[in-house]
Amino acid sequence: MSNVDFSDFSRLRWEHFAHDADMGIRGFGPTPAKAFEQAALAMTAVVTDVGLVQLEKEIEIELEAPKLDLLFIDWINALVFEMADKRMVFGAFRVDISNGRLKGKALGEKVSRERHAPAVEVKGATFTELVVVEERPGLWRAQCVIDV
Amino acid sequence: MDISRFEKISNTEWRIAPFGAMRAPGIIYATESLLVEMDDKVFEQVTNVAMLPGIVRASYAMPDAHWGYGFPIGGVAAFDPKAGGVVSAGGVGFDVSCGVRTHLTGLSRDQILSVQEELADALYAHVPVGVGSEGDIGLDTAEMTAMLTGGAKWAMERGWGRPEDLERIEEQGCVDGADPAAVSDHARRRQRREMGTLGSGNHYLEVQEIVEIFDEAIAASYGLVRGECVVTIHCGSRGLGHQIGTEFLREMVVSSEQFGIVLPDRELACAPINSELGQRYLGAMRAAINCALANREIIGHLTRQVFAHFFRHGELPLMFDVSHNTCKLETHDVDGEARELFVHRKGATRAFGPGHASLPEALRPSGQPVLIGGSMGAGSYVMAGIARSELKAFSSACHGAGRRMSRHAATRTWSGRQVVDALRGEGIIVKSPSMRGVAEEAPGAYKDVRAVVDSAEASGLAKKVAYLRPLICIKG
Numbered sequence: 004m005s006n007v008d009f010s011d012f013s014r015l016r017w018e019h020f021a022h023d024a025d026m027g028i029r030g031f032g033p034t035p036a037k038a039f040e041q042a043a044l045a046m047t048a049v050v051t052d053v054g055l056v057q058l059e060k061e062i063e064i065e066l067e068a069p070k071l072d073l074l075f076i077d078w079i080n081a082l083v084f085e086m087a088d089k090r091m092v093f094g095a096f097r098v099d100i101s102n103g104r105l106k107g108k109a110l111g112e113k114v115s116r117e118r119h120a121p122a123v124e125v126k127g128a129t130f131t132e133l134v135v136v137e138e139r140p141g142l143w144r145a146q147c148v149i150d151v
Numbered sequence: 152m153d154i155s156r157f158e159k160i161s162n163t164e165w166r167i168a169p170f171g172a173m174r175a176p177g178i179i180y181a182t183e184s185l186l187v188e189m190d191d192k193v194f195e196q197v198t199n200v201a202m203l204p205g206i207v208r209a210s211y212a213m214p215d216a217h218w219g220y221g222f223p224i225g226g227v228a229a230f231d232p233k234a235g236g237v238v239s240a241g242g243v244g245f246d247v248s249c250g251v252r253t254h255l256t257g258l259s260r261d262q263i264l265s266v267q268e269e270l271a272d273a274l275y276a277h278v279p280v281g282v283g284s285e286g287d288i289g290l291d292t293a294e295m296t297a298m299l300t301g302g303a304k305w306a307m308e309r310g311w312g313r314p315e316d317l318e319r320i321e322e323q324g325c326v327d328g329a330d331p332a333a334v335s336d337h338a339r340r341r342q343r344r345e346m347g348t349l350g351s352g353n354h355y356l357e358v359q360e361i362v363e364i365f366d367e368a369i370a371a372s373y374g375l376v377r378g379e380c381v382v383t384i385h386c387g388s389r390g391l392g393h394q395i396g397t398e399f400l401r402e403m404v405v406s407s408e409q410f411g412i413v414l415p416d417r418e419l420a421c422a423p424i425n426s427e428l429g430q431r432y433l434g435a436m437r438a439a440i441n442c443a444l445a446n447r448e449i450i451g452h453l454t455r456q457v458f459a460h461f462f463r464h465g466e467l468p469l470m471f472d473v474s475h476n477t478c479k480l481e482t483h484d485v486d487g488e489a490r491e492l493f494v495h496r497k498g499a500t501r502a503f504g505p506g507h508a509s510l511p512e513a514l515r516p517s518g519q520p521v522l523i524g525g526s527m528g529a530g531s532y533v534m535a536g537i538a539r540s541e542l543k544a545f546s547s548a549c550h551g552a553g554r555r556m557s558r559h560a561a562t563r564t565w566s567g568r569q570v571v572d573a574l575r576g577e578g579i580i581v582k583s584p585s586m587r588g589v590a591e592e593a594p595g596a597y598k599d600v601r602a603v604v605d606s607a608e609a610s611g612l613a614k615k616v617a618y619l620r621p622l623i624c625i626k627g
Binding site: 073116127130 | 396400587
């Protein structure tokens with residue numbers, strides 16, 4: 004077959020965690036940037052099935068913050084704004100982080116009630132359970148609770 | 152919740168004596184069984200709030216209290232600016248001035264049932280609801296500014312409401328001190344096409360039957376008649392409010408160090424009331440309150456249009472409109488002295504008692520209506536503010552049933568289809584764009600609202616007036 008290194012994929016995943024009236028989003032990856040991408044997928048999954056989202060349009064996000072956890076909350080909030088402002092849902096993300104600067108892309112389409120049956124509207128990312136940490140060498144976790 | 156940490160004042164009042172950095176005691180109003188059910192985070196958050204500068208009397212929690220952001224949901228705390236008091240974006244929340252209004256219809260249950268399906272369909276089609284929905288009202292910059300300062304009064308003046316509605320809304324439908332300049336471009340953009348939309352999550356529009364009356368005299372003064380129906384609308388300041396909450400929470404977290412405020416919890420982000428940031432937040436928050444009041448007034452107008460189509464005399468007078476995520480400047484008597492306090496009510500409702508000057512003449516003898524949303528299955532309550540509530544919690548009461556199960560767990564326990572079918576079996580039509588959203592809002596995911604209101608009454612926060620059951624439920 005090919006010489007593609009699939010080992011990264013086993014460290015890439017997202018999940019939800021419980022929080023009372025709202026939802027926790029959590030992403031894992033070999034780097035903070037990858038963990039941010041996965042957490043963004045977790046946010047989409049709160050609204051609709053990620054697999055239903057066509058990747059038709061791309062938007063760009065650029066941010067700067069002095070700490071990784073602030074950068075993460077700003078990333079999520081920037082996506083929340085784009086989802087609301089452009090009436091979109093996003094199904095894929097690309098993030099690069101260097102020296103406290105994030106350059107990101109989000110790919111998606113206009114939200115459709117019929118196809119996406121969106122469950123809730125994300126109001127914003129909160130500081131509740133906000134953590135960006137390297138759990139072990141090569142495995143980063145980024146998470147927070149989002150208000151829905 | 153481990154209740155051994157509390158001093159029992161009565162069966163429905165529990166005190167946390169100040170310890171550590173607490174400047175005031177914590178007080179939770181709840182029956183023992185409701186208190187035991189509460190998560191431990193409520194204890195932590197009530198005590199954290201008590202550590203904030205300028206807090207007056209106590210950090211309170213209502214019978215429906217649960218885990219929030221810094222403040223517990225169901226939290227009440229008042230601050231004195233002269234004592235270095237603070238204002239907290241977390242103490243107001245992401246949905247500024249989320250609230251409830253109830254319109255009377257004068258229609259009987261049978262009249263509603265005769266057109267139940269068609270009425271449900273028409274409401275669902277006419278009131279924009281759910282993610283991605285848009286209202287027909289687009290606001291340019293000047294109109295946006297007018298809305299942010301004018302609130303429901305602005306909506307009425309534009310033809311989306313009636314003059315007599317205003318006295319039935321807190322602050323006569325428009326709060327003073329809104330500062331549109333403090334509202335960011337992002338917040339305005341988020342609101343551009345959201346005027347008159349319901350939103351999603353736990354927001355709803357319900358047609359409800361008045362099933363039980365507990366206080367005949369007050370019910371009569373409110374216009375509530377057993378067997379007649381009302382329409383209740385629950386929503387808030389939409390994208391504008393959410394963006395304001397997001398931005399100021401972030402700014403306050405980063406700034407608290409410069410104010411020398413040691414936050415026991417980062418989410419308690421706050422700023423001194425008498426600081427530039429505190430004043431700017433208050434200006435933006437008040438603009439968001441006006442946005443919520445305008446939004447509910449417009450949805451009320453859309454509802455009237457639908458009813459007029461089905462019922463010749465579909466006037467739908469507004470009974471009352473309350474907000475439950477706010478920080479308001481109010482005068483309260485504290486130990487014989489009138490003090491101007493900034494009262495945060497996070498998931499708590501103002502509940503002025505009889506005689507309060509802010510109430511319209513027709514309601515003044517009865518006290519302020521307090522509208523308590525339950526769940527789609529369990530129904531809702533109308534309560535009335537009472538005099539005792541002033542000393543108990545600065546005239547505050549609960550706001551709803553409160554969740555007993557996370558959204559995550561709810562979707563694993565029920566399917567939306569199952570919930571819709573079960574409620575239809577009980578004569579309740581539910582319309583929603585998302586079955587998963589319905590599952591998250593399943594009645595079983597909420598606490599028993601009757602237990603919450605009984606507890607609120609026993610604690611002296613408000614008194615029960617009527618119980619309402621839904622016939623139609625539109626949710627986002």
